[in-house]
Amino acid sequence: MKINAERIAQFLEGKVEGNGNAEVGSFGKIEEAREGQLAFFANPKYEEFLYKTKASVVLLNDNYELKQPVTATLIRVPDAYIAFAKLLQIYEELMKSQLTGIQQPSYIDESAKLGEEVFVGAFTYVGANAVIGNNVKLYPGVYVGNDVKIDDNTILHPGVKIYFGCQIGKNVTIHAGTVIGGDGFGFAPQDDGSYKKVPQIGNVVIEDNVEIGSNATIDRATVGSTIIHSGTKLDNLIQIAHNVEIGCNTVIAAQAGVSGSTKIGKNAMIGGQVGIVGHLQIADGAKINAQSGVSKSIKEKNTAVTGSPAYDYTSALRSQALTRNLPQIEKRLAELEKLVQQLMQEKINF
Amino acid sequence: MKINAERIAQFLEGKVEGNGNAEVGSFGKIEEAREGQLAFFANPKYEEFLYKTKASVVLLNDNYELKQPVTATLIRVPDAYIAFAKLLQIYEELMKSQLTGIQQPSYIDESAKLGEEVFVGAFTYVGANAVIGNNVKLYPGVYVGNDVKIDDNTILHPGVKIYFGCQIGKNVTIHAGTVIGGDGFGFAPQDDGSYKKVPQIGNVVIEDNVEIGSNATIDRATVGSTIIHSGTKLDNLIQIAHNVEIGCNTVIAAQAGVSGSTKIGKNAMIGGQVGIVGHLQIADGAKINAQSGVSKSIKEKNTAVTGSPAYDYTSALRSQALTRNLPQIEKRLAELEKLVQQLMQEKINF
Amino acid sequence: MKINAERIAQFLEGKVEGNGNAEVGSFGKIEEAREGQLAFFANPKYEEFLYKTKASVVLLNDNYELKQPVTATLIRVPDAYIAFAKLLQIYEELMKSQLTGIQQPSYIDESAKLGEEVFVGAFTYVGANAVIGNNVKLYPGVYVGNDVKIDDNTILHPGVKIYFGCQIGKNVTIHAGTVIGGDGFGFAPQDDGSYKKVPQIGNVVIEDNVEIGSNATIDRATVGSTIIHSGTKLDNLIQIAHNVEIGCNTVIAAQAGVSGSTKIGKNAMIGGQVGIVGHLQIADGAKINAQSGVSKSIKEKNTAVTGSPAYDYTSALRSQALTRNLPQIEKRLAELEKLVQQLMQEKINF
Structure with missing residues (x-):
């Protein structure tokens, strides 16, 4: 063209x-x-x-x-x-x-419902009772499980997999290879040291205008829903565990991970390779620096943190700078010890 | 229903x-x-x-x-x-x-052997001489390479890929997009600065009752086997390098990585985003905190470590707390320097 | 055999x-x-x-x-x-x-050009105007978008996805599940707190003799190209953001991430789980230790760094050792404070 x-x-x-x-x-x-x-x-x-x-x-x-x-x-x-x-x-x-029409071969269960102007690429699978909205584009090799709902204008790139019962909003874009709705990581320890699986029968709900990068993973809830609220943008290779909830218009950079049941507010900005422990509350507008490890809830809005374990940005930067200067600090301490030793000695001699 | x-x-x-x-x-x-x-x-x-x-x-x-x-x-x-x-x-x-029966289109090499009550989803590929046990469920879009063996009751979710010659035990669950048996990362440096590939012709052996999350990667051994022993549970986006061996009933959280030839014992618990250097021994029952970087073998059973580089949990927590207090420590040191300076001065004056 | x-x-x-x-x-x-x-x-x-x-x-x-x-x-x-x-x-x-021939079912657009001795596995998709060189092996379930060029002797393992317009050189190996050419993570903040997508219409260029592991992601450039130069080796689960350029014969270990527009020189060695901030220059031969967080350009060739934030290797190791000794340093300081207190007291008494 x-x-x-x-x-x-x-x-x-x-x-x-x-x-x-x-x-x-x-x-x-x-x-x-x-x-x-x-x-x-x-x-x-x-x-x-x-x-x-x-x-x-x-x-x-x-x-x-x-x-x-x-x-x-x-x-x-x-x-x-x-x-x-x-x-x-x-x-x-x-x-x-x-992009429109249905390429062959593809697999569309007869109970699935497809809207208008839909594209279904070759080797794409649409399971029983799935509902696909108008103008949805399913690239080749996509897997849409049973009872999945995908709303209008959403694009799933090649090889995206949506497990049964998950719900995807309008104008959502999900990049290649991302998995939505795999089982949450829940195992109960047994007396003999083995683990018994806790069934994960909730789902994932992704609201409107969300974009998710390539090869990310968002696990289904144990019971209830893992929820990504509208307008939020997730980068590649991100891990979102079961029962996590992420507020509107939050941005998370690549390779970050959020552990189970943590709730993140809206308008937060989370850097690459950040890890967030489970069962925390992260306030609206929080700014979490790349590679930070967040092990406590962030209660105040717009707080900036860094480090692993993470704490407030300004103090952490000061501590990091002093850590770099530890050799000098140790030297100053050693010199001071000598002086004091000398003073003590003189006192005794005196 | x-x-x-x-x-x-x-x-x-x-x-x-x-x-x-x-x-x-x-x-x-x-x-x-x-x-x-x-x-x-x-x-x-x-x-x-x-x-x-x-x-x-x-x-x-x-x-x-x-x-x-x-x-x-x-x-x-x-x-x-x-x-x-x-x-x-x-x-x-x-x-x-x-879930049972063979959906079309799928590709099953005529030399492959399938057990009873097997499910083969559409767009799933079963290579030459593959052996699929009873009650195995291969979701749509799974790739099973040549000479792969999958034992009874195992479930491979959509888009799982098993390279040639790997072996999967009974009652194993592998979630969507995970890759088993890709080449280990082995390259020999040449005099001109380039690298020559070291062929990776071992395989991966996954024993019974293992569960593996979505989009994880477990590399084949250079020679011999990368082994995940029975009952072990691996979360999403985990990297297991060539020739690693992981003992029974060990649990590893999302985005952790284990480098080549490291041996991890049984009943260990490894947090999210942990990195473990190659060629180490990690004792049974080791507890490795999230985001830790393990650069030395852990020889004593049930040892808990944290930090990057990681060392024993209690000392590391104390050091982390003191790192946060470095600004105060530096201030105390500076005040002390002033006092000692004053004492020295007075001594001279005296 | x-x-x-x-x-x-x-x-x-x-x-x-x-x-x-x-x-x-x-x-x-x-x-x-x-x-x-x-x-x-x-x-x-x-x-x-x-x-x-x-x-x-x-x-x-x-x-x-x-x-x-x-x-x-x-x-x-x-x-x-x-x-x-x-x-x-x-x-x-x-x-x-x-490995040769075309397995069925596969999808090859009639405008695509295939070289000699090509293998196209079942469920593999080759888009419009794609050009596939001689002796290229496309394993089952590969996706090759429109206008993609793949040069001679290259191997794409199962489930590799190449977005439209990307270019792959000769003798390249890409392992299963890796995504080349997904959209860069670019969103412009709007006054109401929402984000507007910046179209990503560049591509990815991968030169000759590159090897890339499983489930990695390399994003297309906003405009222009994300470039991996010849001979470079990337491990599993690596994230390469839009407009990054990586020099010849550089090696990057698993789960590392490089943010947008950063340029990495040739013959560099980058450890596992390293994170590199955007818009940096990393000199030829740089050595970046595992889990480091690089937040500033590395200007001098062959520099070794470690830590998060990363700085020169020898100093960082010394600081890390002293961090471990912080409890003793704090104790020495406290003892010194007591002595000086005592000296001050005696002076007053005197």
Whole structure:
């Protein structure tokens, strides 16, 4: 799919400078773009690349004055970055709208209900009594278990697996390989040292506008629901244990893990590789630094913590700095010991 | 599938109070349950919910005295929690026994041998010479490589992949997306800075009654076997490297990783996000706190460690507390330096 | 597939001692090998097992003098370990060359181009305009998106997913369940506390001779490419964020994560569970210890760091040791305080 500069300019209500027939088929960064790509220039730091770029078309701010001739076709717009983002979004929506129909072979149980404009990729499985909303896109190799509900406009990328009885909201995106609704990790120790499984028969509820990265795992509740509230964004390889609840618009970076029954508030920001112990309460707006280990509830809103075990950000940074200086602290202590020893000695001699 | 209170009471040898025809089709927590669900009440902390619950049927201890009228149908039993767990287990077994037959399309090599009462989901692949025991359930999208053996009553959830030649015992459960038998991470550095792959031609042996979470990875041995002994439970996103051996009834929480050739004893408990260096020995019953980094063997049984690098639990907690107090320690030191300076000064003046 | 000692000896130009008709079908470690397996003996530490092994054939150094009779057939070679490695490699290549043809059902878009000697496993999906080189092996259940290019001799293990537009070089191996090209984690905060997705329309480029473990995730760039340069080896469950670039022949151990836009040099060695913050530069040859948290660029080549936050290896080890001794340091300080108190007191009394 190629499009020329003239048509892009019309769409953006911009003005072409150069060859209006120059065609592009994909996007690139101004410093790396190849022929046939569209780039934008907005940040002065990248000015040199404007004059060297191999991009066929470049979006440029109206008020920028050229200092040398440029080989790319230019499109002048009020804000090049916003115009670029607008094109990206249109491109994504176009791609999504083209995904429709049912590829073969796929497996759709006869009791499942599918909405309109649904895409079911090859090798995708839709179990008994599953309900799939309008405009849902199930990429190839997706598994939708029995009694699962997936609401309108949701996208499941290749190889996503949803265990039986889980519920996925509207406008949700889940990336490849993620598993929703596996059994929570619950085993009762027996007298002989072995463990007996505690049945995990709750489910997972994912509300609207949530996005989840690749190869993450969200376990079903023992009883009741593990809940991800609307607008929350989870990165790749994240572990969410049984009966966890995460509030609206919280962001969690890759490889973080939340243990069983912990409740996280809304608008929290949790860094990569953070671990949170089970049965805690994390207040709204909490900020947890990467690699922190949270072992106590965070009760006050908007608290920032770091470290493992984690405590308040400013104190922890001061302690970390002093830890780095421990060799000097120890040296100061040793010198002081010598002096005091000397004073004691002199006192005795005295 | 719905069942009424009268039949549940018969099964549990309990006594109905209220409408014996009330029907339930799933389970809920007393504080969240909806109409058509069964809940239990045992913990006094949740007493208020007994009187507000929307559950249609509630299991209740014989000796509990009602303080108000209740809308749900009650079933009186000696221990409500145990009765509830019993129902859960029956429900799970029922669900499992209903999974049988071979869905199409699936791929079963003609040289593979399948036992009785086996379930093979759509898009599941069974390679050459694979041997699948009785009552094994292979969910949709499972990959079973050539020469793999899977013993009776084992369940592989959607998208589990077992590389060639691996062996899985009886009553094993492996959750979705987990990979068993990928190549160990072995590369020999060459003079030019590049790496040459060391072929990994051992396998993985998983013994009876093991459960493994979702999206975990257990690598095949270079030569010989990576072994998970019977009764051990591994959570989601765990990494087990080549030639590791884990003893019976050990429990490892999510996102922990064990490096190559390390041997872990039996009845150990290993927290989430723990990392264990290669070629170590971890004694039976070791307790390793979440996020610890174990860089030395743990020789004494039942030792508890924490921290990164990890050392004995009590000392490490004391050091962690003092690390938090480092700003005060530094302040005490600075004050002391001033005093001693003053004493030295006075001595000189004196 | 079985082969006898005589033929192995011919191939290795070695000399048989014992029964030349002894057959083997797989490999084992000398201390664990079963009948029908081939093992080697080179490390004197394992000498006792040479006389106890159940292996049918054992490779042995020319210059080793037997101290007792051995039941296995021996093959004498100049270097038993090298001979063993040679057999392993041949075995692997043989297995690979046998993988060819297109299993059914699979889904290959009619616009896709496939090279010669390609293997496409059952349930594998090859999207529109994908280009698959010669001798590429796509195991069962692989997903290759639209416009993906995969160069010669590359192996994708079961369930690997490559999103649209990504490029994979020659001789690359990617293990089961790994996801290449999922969306980068980019969301712009809005005034109402919600997040708006930043479209991620770059791709991932993986150069020649790269190996990637199981269930890893490498995100596509926002614009441009996330790049893994040639010869680099990534272990299981690794997270590589959008726009990261990793130099040639760098090795990263399991469960490590690299945040967005960070550039890592060549010949670096990065331990398991390491986390690296975004937008950093990591110099060539950097050595980052397991579980470290790297929050600042590493500018000097071959620097070794450890800790979270990470700093130079030697100082960090000293600080870690002193942290362990904090209880003693605190005790010394307290004693010194007492002495100084006493001196002050005496001065006053004096």
